[in-house]
Amino acid sequence: MDPIHLEPVDEVAITILVDNVYDALLGGDERTRRAPFSVGAEPAPHFEEGESFVGLVAEHGFSALVTIKRLGHTSSLLFDTGLSPTGMVVNADRLGVRFDDLQAVVLSHGHFDHAGGLAGLAGRRRASTMPMLVHPEVWTRRRVVLPGSEMQPFPTVSKKALRQEGFDVVERRVPSLLLDESVLITGEVDRTTEFERGMPPSHQAWTGERWAHDAKIIDDQALVVNLRGHGLVVLTGCGHAGAVNIVRHALRLTQVDRLHALVGGLHLSGPAFEPIIPPTITALAQFAPSLVVPGHCTGWRAQHALAAALASAWVPSSSGTSLHLESTPA
Template identity: 40%
Template sequence: MTALHEVDSAEIHVLVDNVTDSLSSVPSFVETELAGLGRRRHGHWVLAGSCLCCAAHGLSCLVTVRHGDVAKTLLFDTGPEDRTFEQNVSRLGADLSTVEAIVLSHGHFDHGGAMLRALQIIRDRNGGREIPYYAHPEMFRSRALKMPNGSMLMLEDVPSIEALTAYGAKVVNTTEAQSLFGGMAYVSGEIARVTPFERGFPGQHRRTLDGKGWELDELIMDERFVAVNVAGKGLIVFTACSHAGVVNVLKQAKASFPDVPLYAVAGGLHLSGANERIIPETVAALRDFGLTVIAAGHCTGWRAVTALANEFGDKTLVPLAVGKRFSF
């Protein structure tokens, strides 16, 4: 079993998400974008549009874990494109020089579109050091969505291994689970599909290996989650899109570390679009995990967020938004 040691604390800083929201009240362990801006600038400052982050369809988080005097930071996805990522990093004052690993959750552009620019920024600030980059071989297949008229809507490819390497990534390309930072963080292997109602991403296809046609790829087996184990709390599970199904994700996390309680899940739950039909089953199944925090965002969708709020209340449901900082 891949090691996962207890850490003293974990922090999530949301760099990219589908929404921006600094006006809603938040629990004490969450700081909003505007609160963070005021804290960093101190004294007198003028709130203006030039201070604010942009929302975009995608997700990117800085995850920092601490144990004693040791702090380790990984970048989990980058969102869809360079401009949003770079602007939000700048306006949030996010320190990318501390990033020691990058994890791409799965091979979709809204999670990997700014990877090359992220590598440039990180290496500009860390003295040019190479960055471990955790990937799955199937992430690099070309993908498309089959439209009602039978045509294929192409999805932009994520950067290739060759491009990543040229930009200073040391690509770890494997289907197996990986231990990061000496066991302070964990990247899952392929997620077992055991829940009957969670069937992936309806209509997604990928190029056949000979490059001549398309084949159904609704399960998206390259998707992985990241987990950390915070002392006194338990597992914090980061799931960027939950194409595997958030219930499958949490079942695998629990099976991987059976002696560690589940504490929080953070990320996109992909209960929008065609998957709105499984909102009731998903919400019902989530009750069994006893989660203290559900930090849902990105592709979760407002209908699912509403259903989660109605079921779990605002002591458990804490939606993601650009610039939010979660401290566990």
Template identity: 65%
Template sequence: MCDEHAGPAEVLAAVPRPAEGTAVDPIALEPVDEVRITTLIDNVFDALLTGDDRVTRVSPGQAWETAAQFEGGRTDPGLRAEHGFAALVTVRRGASTTTLLFDTGLSADGMVTNASRMGIDLSDVHGVVLSHGHYDHAGGLAGLAGRRGSRALPMVVHPGAWTRRRLSVGGDEIRELPTLSRRALNGEGFEVVERREPSVLVDGSVLITGEVDRTTEFEHGMPPAHQAWTGSGWEHDALVRDDQALVVNVRDRGLVVLTGCGHAGAVNIVRHAQRLTGVDRLHALLGGLHLGGPFFEPVIPPTVAALIEMAPAMVVPGHCTGWRAQHALAAAMPGAWLPNSSGSTYRIAA
């Protein structure tokens, strides 16, 4: 999958689109006083991680469950980890607080199980944002619907989230990926809002980027094995155009950027957010950066170099970032890098 060479058409599809100068339609993103980002699902759960003034962790002994094989009839199972991502984003402006769910993990019950063990009531969520249509970010929607009952919940998605996709790694090894159904989501009570363009939520204080401009020379997207159905055949889906990020501007701090997989490229995403908002300062980058595996390893050094130049105070790579990129970022930015884990809450305040 990761060692195949792209043909001329595939190379052309991955060529960055020019996006020079200020944004044609700049967004005046209202500053917030505080944002808290809680990782409900990630690939890792580490109960021994410690917190500091930037992050709190779920501690052992927080979530007891019945287990007959132990004296006293109970045990502490900790939290679930799975190949997926879900985060709870709570934004405060003055006395007003709004909570959004950004992605929902892989399994139907992983996210809601972790939320329950952490004492988080997901019925308080005001809306859902999907970073893109891959199933490891949307699987928990079923569990969320089951917990909420019939009350409608708005959900922001890019229209490309419904795209049929598959992995074709050569020979007979072809795996079609689960595809989101808008009809099913409507039936579960989600009010789907499709947007290619940027969306501004929560009284103008939360930006959903929409399609991200591809402006770097090194972030070329997915390998040829990642394919999409066009209606008449399968074609290389390099760009994953439905990939979008969530952005807030914390007063006196700068931008906080949250990604799901970062298929558009971490640097492309940050630059796009900066260009849309006119805010140059990046305070924090959190989420999946999709730098794992041989196809993406050449992208690690220029990504790390660009992030060093941006000088964020906090870098929290998760999910699909990959261990080589994690090591590179931790070594290059030891003061900013933090390990992610299910049950971690990052607080950034003015």
């Protein structure tokens, strides 16, 4: 594929609306802002004051609001929507995030823990049509079959329901440029590493005739921004294509020679993926990123290993964390 010119941006902000963890005691710095200890109050009659503080929702899912600033103009899109119909919008309300100026929604892939919040979003935008960019295989029926356990079907995203709710669904296998060509959605990611082999045989998809091993989750795609003077900022949902494959793919597509930041799920949790933690970290370290914020399905073993190997770059994720990255002044 010919190189894609990705317009550099002056600023990018990634607000993590939903993640597996909410830690109200995490500290911030010049580029990392954390939600306050209390983001509101609710009635609680067993306290003298009649109310108690509330925090943010943490659930096994992921959602991020991406805002870019270029040539004085600011625009934003939503990347994934979390697990539950309410979690993302509850957190958005408590953080003071509004969806009024949202220009698009992107689904990283069709798993329900990234699409569950679409119902809540639709409830906030009944009066308007919202562009939604997805891979054509996002509608695939999937299930998990573990030895000695009952078959677990996954909820399947409905194209018909989304269109009825006002979403303007756009299906693309190839890369797409959004927000005045300043945000790249990778489309299908080239699989080039030897160790990132995808899901185990227990993960299956319906082919139309039978259930078959779905290793690749071919609809997996990432979001990429080119931060002027620094390099690429790569945002993943689960990173089913492999974190290293995704970074290589983004660098190759854009012909930008540096990875500045990697944010999102890296899917290194559990016995099927923990063996590839060492080669993944070795490869990521060669990119020398300035910021690594792994979340969601990364797993605690990989988090510990990343924190040790990339100590100056690693930052813990949490619902409510906002990353603010700025370009180098000319």
